[in-house]
Amino acid sequence: MSADSSNLMEALVSLAKRRGFIYQSSEIYGGLNGFFDYGPLGVELKRNIRDCWWRDMVQRRDDIVGLETSIIMHPKVWEASGHVAGFTDPLVDCKVSKQRYRADQLFWAAVIIDGETDRQIVDSLTAKGRISPEVMARWLHLPRERTETVGTKEARENWVANRTMVYGFVSALESERTHTDLQEQAEAFKRKWGLQGTLRTVQPYDFTEAKEDEIPYIPSPATGLPGSLTPPRAFNMMFETNVGAMRDASSVAYLRPETAQGMFVDFKNVVDTTRVKLPFGLAQIGKSFRNEITPRNFIFRSREFEQMEMEYFIHPDADWLACHEEWLQWCQDWLKSIGLPASHLSLHEHPKEKLAFYSRRTVDIMFKYPFGVQELWGIAARSDYDLQQHQKCSGVPQVYFDEATKSKVVPHVIEPAVGVDRIFLAVLAAGYAVEDVKDEKGNVEQRTVLRLSPRLAPVKVAVLPLLKNKEQLTARARALHAKLRRRYAVQYDDGGAIGKRYRRQDEAGTPWCVTIDFETIEQPGDTFTLRERDSMQQRRITEAELFALLEEQVY
RNA sequence: GCGGCUGUAGUUUAGUGGUAAAACUCCGCUCUUCCAAAGCGGUAUCGACAGUUCGAUUCUGUCCAGCCGCACCA
Numbered sequence: 001m002s003a004d005s006s007n008l009m010e011a012l013v014s015l016a017k018r019r020g021f022i023y024q025s026s027e028i029y030g031g032l033n034g035f036f037d038y039g040p041l042g043v044e045l046k047r048n049i050r051d052c053w054w055r056d057m058v059q060r061r062d063d064i065v066g067l068e069t070s071i072i073m074h075p076k077v078w079e080a081s082g083h084v085a086g087f088t089d090p091l092v093d094c095k096v097s098k099q100r101y102r103a104d105q106l107f108w109a110a111v112i113i114d115g116e117t118d119r120q121i122v123d124s125l126t127a128k129g130r131i132s133p134e135v136m137a138r139w140l141h142l143p144r145e146r147t148e149t150v151g152t153k154e155a156r157e158n159w160v161a162n163r164t165m166v167y168g169f170v171s172a173l174e175s176e177r178t179h180t181d182l183q184e185q186a187e188a189f190k191r192k193w194g195l196q197g198t199l200r201t202v203q204p205y206d207f208t209e210a211k212e213d214e215i216p217y218i219p220s221p222a223t224g225l226p227g228s229l230t231p232p233r234a235f236n237m238m239f240e241t242n243v244g245a246m247r248d249a250s251s252v253a254y255l256r257p258e259t260a261q262g263m264f265v266d267f268k269n270v271v272d273t274t275r276v277k278l279p280f281g282l283a284q285i286g287k288s289f290r291n292e293i294t295p296r297n298f299i300f301r302s303r304e305f306e307q308m309e310m311e312y313f314i315h316p317d318a319d320w321l322a323c324h325e326e327w328l329q330w331c332q333d334w335l336k337s338i339g340l341p342a343s344h345l346s347l348h349e350h351p352k353e354k355l356a357f358y359s360r361r362t363v364d365i366m367f368k369y370p371f372g373v374q375e376l377w378g379i380a381a382r383s384d385y386d387l388q389q390h391q392k393c394s395g396v397p398q399v400y401f402d403e404a405t406k407s408k409v410v411p412h413v414i415e416p417a418v419g420v421d422r423i424f425l426a427v428l429a430a431g432y433a434v435e436d437v438k439d440e441k442g443n444v445e446q447r448t449v450l451r452l453s454p455r456l457a458p459v460k461v462a463v464l465p466l467l468k469n470k471e472q473l474t475a476r477a478r479a480l481h482a483k484l485r486r487r488y489a490v491q492y493d494d495g496g497a498i499g500k501r502y503r504r505q506d507e508a509g510t511p512w513c514v515t516i517d518f519e520t521i522e523q524p525g526d527t528f529t530l531r532e533r534d535s536m537q538q539r540r541i542t543e544a545e546l547f548a549l550l551e552e553q554v555y
Numbered sequence: 556g557c558g559g560c561u562g563u564a565g566u567u568u569a570g571u572g573g574u575a576a577a578a579c580u581c582c583g584c585u586c587u588u589c590c591a592a593a594g595c596g597g598u599a600u601c602g603a604c605a606g607u608u609c610g611a612u613u614c615u616g617u618c619c620a621g622c623c624g625c626a627c628c629a
Contacts, residue, residue, distance in 0.1 A: 010622085018566055018580070030602060030619045082629070093626080095557055100626065230556075237629080257629095292628065294556075301628075356629060375628095437590075445591075466588060473588095495582090499590030504580095506590095518588060529589070536590070 008370040012428055013298055015448070019508055021045065021428070022299060034295030034303035041508055042424075044458030044489055046306075049423050050285050052338055052455050053308050055555075057283050064281035064310065065274060069262025071287060072243065072253050077261050080393035081386065083238055083254075090232035092207055094220040101207070101221070103232035105174040108210065108218045109182045109202035110166045111189045121193055122165070129227055130168040131217050167195060169218045169226070170202070179204055208232055239289045239303075255289040260415060262286075263311045264386040264398075271400055278400055278411060279323070281312040285420070297371050299421040306420040313411035315402065316384065320360065320412055324381045327416050328363055331377050335365065338423075339453030340430055344368040348375070358385030367426045376426060377418040384410045427456055431509060437536075450509035451534055454553040459510040460488045461550070464501050466517040468494040477516040480528070480543065488550060506533055511553070514546065 016022040020039035026032045038046055058066045078084045090103040125131050170185035172178050182202045190199050210218060212231060219226045239255040242248075256262070263282040270276060285308045295302050314323055328347075336342055350362040365377040387398040387410050399408040431451040436444050454460060463481040465473035474494060481492040491510070493501050498515060505513050515529040519540070530541040530549075541549070 013621095014566055024620080027620090031621085033620070091556090091627090093556060100556085233556080290628085294627065296622095447590085464589095469586080470588090497587065497590085497592060499592080501591090502589080503591045515589065531589080538589075 008429070008432070009298065011434075012370070012425075012432055015432070015450075015507065016042070016298075016428065034292060034301075036299050036302060036421075041458040045427075045452070045456060045509075046420060046424055048456045048458070049338070049420055049427075050306075050308065053334075053418075054283070054285065056334060056337075057281075057308075057310060061281075063279065064283050064312075065270065065276060067263055067266055067270070067282050067284045068286065069259070069266060069284065071256050071289075072241065073256060073262065073265065075253050076393055077265055077390075078238065078254055078257075080389045081261050081264075082389070083257055090208060092232050093230045094222050095228045095230065099220070099222045101173065103207040106171065106207040106221065107174060107178050107182065107204045108169050108171040108207065109186065109204045111168050111170060111186045111202070112166050112200040113190065113195055113197040114200065121195060122167075125167055125193065129217070131166065132213070135214055135217055136166050167193065169214070171219050171221050172204075173221050174206075237291050239291060257290045258288050258417070259284045259286045259307045259309045260311060260417065261386070263309070264390055267311075267313070267387060267390075268396065268398055278402070279312060279314040279318065281310050283308075283310040285309075297369070297374075299425050300369065300371075300374065302421065307417060308420055309415065309417040312414040312416075313400070314414065316409050316412050318412070320381055320414065323414050324361055324363075324379065327414050328365075328379050331365055331379060331416050331418070335377070335423075335426075337453075338427065338456055339451070340367065340426055344426075344430055345376075346373065358383050367422075369425065370429055376422050377416060379414070379416045382413045382415050384412045386413065387411065427452060447503060447506060449506040449533060452509035452511070454511045455555065457509045457511050458489060459491045459505070459508055460512070460554055461490045461546070462501070462505045462510050462513045463490060463492050464498060464513055464515045465494050466498055466515055472521045473516050473518075476520055480514065480516065483543075484546075484550075488554065502531060502536075509533075512549075514541070 013022075017024075017039075019041055021042035023037040023039055024031045025035035025037050054066070058064050075084070092101045092103050092106055093099070094101070122136075126133065168189060170182050170189060172181040172185065175181070179202070182204055186199055186202050189195075207218075207229075210232075215229055215231055217226045218229060220228045238257050241253055241255060242251040243253045244251050263284055267282070270282060286306065287304060288307050289304050292301055292303055299305075312323065312327065314320060332345060335345060344367055346366045346368075348364040348366050350359075350364070355362060360381040360383055362378060362380040364375045365379070366373045367376040390396075391398040391410065397408070398410055400411055401407075402409050428450070431449075433449050433451060435447045435449060437447045438444055452458075461484055463477050463484065465477040467473055477492065477494070481490060484490045491505075493504070495501065502513055511533045513531040513533075515531065517529055520526060520528055525542065527540040527542050528546070529538050530546065531538045
């Protein structure tokens, strides 16, 4: 990341806090990594993003209906979707090579030799961190006694007498020749350290069976050297909770990691109780939760976030590729309609070999964030995988009756899924500008402005009496404010000089300010000054014209 | 999760082993006839917790949070 883009992010974070868009969660307690709060302006902007999407995606189309499903669902939903199985495996990191392994796929074995023992070699191995006396002690009695603890002096003398020793460990990844591999490594180990005696056939264990004090002596498959592997750690992407007062295994439930499954699970309900016909879509906006390993980049990747997802169900024989293309286009057009510049948007086609096995095609709409080009909106062709899975796991047919062919079909699905928070950050980043402005005397000053689309702006109009202490001005301004606020998010501001109030609104992204001045009350026509955020141009406007402007621009 | 760097008003920064300063913002008052005017007043347990010390915001450790890189992101 360049210094400039880093500064831009810092400026955005600072502005977001200063103006009440976004605060760090639980800040007075030191903050909580990966969680954020939306302040008074932030909550309006976020609501507008949701509302725009909902109106355009659901209310203004006749083939899509809405849904709001519960955040906590039956745990079997996540077994069916594959979220439980895919993410409960403990993982092992190699701190040196940065490789990450599944613990049950990483195998290791002790190098055990019967025969003469050279005390010097043992000391040398110990000094080089290949093995410790305590770990040696545990491996003396074979087969393994897992309850054995630290060896005593007598025990150690006993091993020498027995002349059966463990000299270290070898490791290998799971494959068809894991055992052979370990055996060969053990032989190489024996040669390397000049050990005499007979090498026992290696006995592989997987890494979940490694004891805490053995782990430091098991070499990393990446480097061949011990000391860099972490203990196996569970990376549960889903947040777990318990349903009901009693806390036991049967009460475990999860906070949803995506809103999509709610729509698949209610597919049959909607088909049976409403009059939808293929092709049709189910849309949902709601919070999702993922225990991301590294939340980063402000609200871009957080652990609690809000999704806007739509599942578009199509006939299995329909031209899914054409449908996929249509949605790809729709989503790009929508992003432009809320003010994201085309120059910041691009497409990323997931390569075939990286696709999830059930996906036929996935294309991401990327956005040029200050910290790089990142995924904004994923449009996936998910085939009929999810409905088939739920049909299988629930035993309830997930079918649609096709009147044309008089047959039951399981529809396929095209899924555009986007994060509200990611759009939030995108419009903030794209709209943020610091401009040089010349005042009357020609002095250059800086102006910070947030160029938000009027549809998204938290405040549509600020109503400003030119002066605070002139009753006629404030009375007229309050009357206008009262009338506007019935339909629009507006602000009344009489604090400080007029220029300061304009700039304050610029930072909040307010597209228009109207100023009630002396011309308003002294001249006929009841006109106000309308000041535009982006051009800073002023013109006179009547109340009727103002409402017409808002009707046109805010929808 | 690993490594490096960082943490002082709302924001951006100064500063010191002897309990802290500035600018802007914000709030209140006075004033103000169109682009951050002026004056006065107000706003900090110096990220948290331990330790060293007569005394720690300053030194040490742990934790938390942030930034950068790597890894991860079905």
